[in-house]
Amino acid sequence: MDLRSDTPYWLIRNGYLSDYPPLRRDLATDVLIVGGGITGALIGHRLAMNGVDVAIVDRRHIGFGSTSASTCFLQYEIDVPLFELSEKIGVKDASRAYRLCADAIDDLASICNGITGAAEFRRQPSLWFASSDRDVAAKLEPEFAARRDAGFDVRLLDRDEVRAQFGFDAPAGLLSALGASCDPFRLTNGLMQAIRRLGGNVYDQTTVEGWTARSRGVDAVTREGFRISAKHLVVAAGYESQRWLDRKVTRFRSTYAIATKPIANADGPRGALLWETRRPYLYLRATEDGRLLAGGRDVAFSDGRRRDRLIGAKGRALVSDLRKLFPSLGIDLDFAWAGTFAETPDGLPYIGSAGSRRVHFALGYGGNGITFSSVAANLIADSVAGRKPPDGRIFGFDRR
Secondary structure (H helix, E strand, O other): OOOOOOOOOHHHHHOOOOOOOOOOOOOOEEEEEEEHHHHHHHHHHHHOOOOOOOOEEEOOOOOOOOHHOOEEEEEEOOOOOOOHHHHHHOHHHHHHHHHHHHOOOOOHHHHHHHOOOOOOOOOOOOOOEOHHHHHHHHHHHHHHHHHHHOOOOOOEEHHHHHHHHOOOOOEEEEEOOOOOOHHHHHHHHHHHHHHHHOEEEEEEEEOOOEEOOOOOEEEEEEOOOOEEEEEEEEEEEEEEEEOOOOOOOEEEEEEEEEEEOOOOOOOOOOOEEEEEOOOOOOEEEEEEOOEEEEEEEEEEEOOOHHHHOOOHHHHHHHHHHHHHHOOOOEEEEEEEEEEEEEEOOOOEEEEEOOOOOOOOEEOOOEEEHHHHHHHHHHHHHHHHOOOOOHHHHHHHOOOO
C-alpha cells in the first residue's frame, strides 16, 4: 500500500538520518517486529529496555511510511469524544482509554528526554473549538462534563476567552492542559539507535512474506528466502497490517497536510494544538521554526494515485482555512503532502493477539496514533513477559 505522497515535511526537513542494513542471513531473536515506523520503534524500545532481544524489519527505509507523514499531535483525546465513547463501551472503559492516552504523553516525554537526538518534544495545551454555535451545546458542553467527571484538567472557554487567549474567533473551546508535539521522524530514528545500543537489530529494505505460528514460537520468511525464528512476533506495519487478518477491522481514508512558510512575529495558535468539532476537522499547530503545520480535508478512499492528484487543491484549501481563522497573518504554502490513515467504529486501536498467542498486533490508529502506539508498547511488553495486560480487553480484537 502507498501510505503517503513523496514530499512530507519531515523527510524534507531532516533528510536521511541513519543507515540500516537489509537482512541477508537467517536470524533468531526473542521478538520479531514487522514495521519500522514510530509504532515498531516504541514497542521495540520498550522491549529492549526490559532486556528482551529484539529484531525490527521494514520493507521501506526506517520511518519512511506513515510516520514521515504524521503531523505529530500528541493528545489524549481520541477521534470519538469521551461522552460518545462512554455510550459505546461504558463510562469506566472509556475513561480508562482516555487516561491511558494521557499517561502515554508523560511516557513519551520521558522517552524523548532519555534518547539521543533532537526529537523536539514540547508540552502544549490542546483546544477543541466549536465550528458552529450548534456544536457548543451538542458537543463541547457534554464533553466538558464527561472529562471533568473523569478527572481531567479542562476549561470551557467562551468566545471572548478563545479570542483573547488564542487570537481567532470561535463560539467556544474546550481547553485541556495536557498535550504535546514532537518530530516523529527524529523520534523514530532516535529510538532505533537506542535499540541498537541495547543489543537489538534493525533492518530496512526487508520484506516479511509470511510466517507460521507454533506453540513455542513463530517462524517467518523474508522475500529473499531468509528465515527468522522468534518466540513472539509483533505486527506493527500500520495500515498494511490488515492483510494478515482474516477480517476487516479498519476503514481506510486519505488525509492532507501542509506546512506554511515561516511566519515572522506570528501569534498563530499561541503554543496550542488546535482542532475543531466539524468532520472532517481542521487541526493545526506551530513548529519550532515558526511555521504552521495543518491537516484535514479528508476523503473516503486510500488509492495513492487518486489521493495524490488532489494534493494541490487540498493544499490550497487548507491555506484558505488557515487564512479564514487567522486573517491578519501572512500565510503562504511551502509544503503539501498526503497520507493514509484508518478509522475504527469506536475510535480505539486494535492491540492484542490474533490467531495465536505468539502473534501480537498493534494497528488501527486514528488522529492520535502515536499516543496509542505508546499504549501498545506497554500492553505488548506485558504479553511478551507472560502477563495478561489488565487493559488489554479494551483494545482487543474480541471487544464489542
